[in-house]
Amino acid sequence: MRLLLIEDDAALRDSLARQLEADGFRVDRAVDGEDGLFQAREYPSDVIVVDLGLPKLSGLSLVQALRKEGRTTPILVLTARGSWQDKVQGLEAGADDYLVKPFDYPELAARLRALLRRSAQAGSNVLTLGPLAIDMAAQAARLDGQLLELTAFEWRLLDYLVRHRSRVVTKQELSDYLYPHDEDRESNVLEVLIGRLRRKLDPAGTLLPIETLRGRGYRFTLA
Known part of the structure; x- marks a missing residue:
């Protein structure tokens, strides 16, 4: 799981x-x-932890901006202020949960696990896209009823393309999701993964589930 931690206190961070x-x-x-x-915009995460009292841009404004853009990543806010008004303000801005400082790490971990479970359950319905059935909760895909053998990276690639199938996904965006952004990457790794996934999803070469848009990226075409 990839987590974005936004905290200005260096020791706590x-x-x-x-x-x-x-x-x-x-x-x-x-x-x-x-x-x-x-x-948060450039490197997709599974969950975000953000302090409300941040310099340059408040945590509240950050949450509001992400939600206004339609981003649904689970967000837990940290606040040094314990009044109910501050908690309500954070939740109304679009946060999924809050934690008041000081706190013990096990409580934070438990809340994050709960957020991730809810997020998984929200996407737990089996998606039927043509002959392809995708179970987001089980992390499994079937083609004409036959279970596909996907590697962890192939599953993550399929999952991301399917969840964002309403738009073109750039190569950079996919790379940022699949790999830590500070790692060196082979330029052809993503193309190889796409090729392998295509062959597993479409062995007969008739469905064409992943469209390549030259200079733009990829789009999942099955609906």
């Missing part, structure tokens, strides 16, 4: 990142609201 990484999260870090908003 580093401590949380270490604990989250020990729990299996891949953590991206942002030090202020502007940096956090940029990373």
